[in-house]
Amino acid sequence: MNTDVLLREVVERLAGLGPDRVWRTVRAPGGAVLAEGTGWDEDGLPEDMGGVDFTGKSVVDVGCNLGHHCFMAARHGAAQVLGIDMDPEVTACATALAKLYDLPQVRFETADALTGIGGRTFDISMMIDIIGRGIILKGKAGDFLDAAAALATSEMLHTMRPIYSLERDLDCPAGFLERLYPERFIRDGRFHLLEFALDRLNADWSATVLTPEADLGHKYKYLVRFTRR
Incomplete structure (x- = not known):
């Protein structure tokens, strides 16, 4: 299939998704913007x-959306990349993008990471900008950490906000989070997410914050690498 046909398919699929389901800016191979992202780039x-x-x-990239970070991993030398997302229209568009970018080592599947993907494992699992307010309030932060750990044989990459204000960030009533x-x-009126993650994974993983020290004061979320002991 030639590039023009692939490009038209991607543009049509992006239009069908609408802006709310496009998290990172999508570009054509030449750099032209095909769709603006609605997420925080610095996350x-x-x-x-x-x-x-x-x-x-x-x-493996858990909650990959349209595969932005999958494509980055492939361009940095990854031999095989699997992106998983629960939205089948999103994974169909991501698959078309992989063809447009000529990255055959990148594949996408519609799946729920919490229910497993057939026991498969990968050298590295990524969970980028996934664990946030919604996951925390559902009491699922630990489940997502465990799912990422089960998929990885050697390394995990997470981005996460280290501390959430119960009142300002989570807007939850007194005593609510203590049940979860x-x-x-x-x-001190805060939920210490990074501390929770480090404790949850401590038995099998060591952690390093990769966000440069100069950026720690103003980054919304930190990049954390976990390495299996």
Whole structure:
């Protein structure tokens, strides 16, 4: 299939999705913007992928949306990349984008990471801008951390906001979060998400914050790499 045909297919699929389901800006191979993203760019991975070595590795991106970070991993040398998302129209569009970008090592599946993807594992799992307010209030932060860990044999990449204000950020009533998470992570009117994640994964994983120290004061979410012990 030639590039013009693929480009028309992508444009049509993007139009069908509408702006609310496009999280990162989508570009044509030449750089022209096909759809503006509605997410926070700084919540994603930096262009150098935080210095993580993807060369020759297998990667899974949980909650991949249209595959922005899947394509970045492939361009940084990943041998195989699987993006999973629960929206079949999104994964169909992402598949068309992979063809447009001529990245055959990138595939997409419609799946729920919490119910598993057939026991498959990868060198690296990524969960970029997934664990946030909605996941926290559903009491699912631990479940998503566990799911990412089950998929990875050696490394995980997460972006997460380290601390949430119960009143300003989560807008939850007093005592609500204590029913979902251990009380030691809820103090001074805040939920300490990064601390919770480090504790949850501590038995099997060590962690390094990859966000440069100079950026820690103003980044909305931090990039954290977990390495299996």
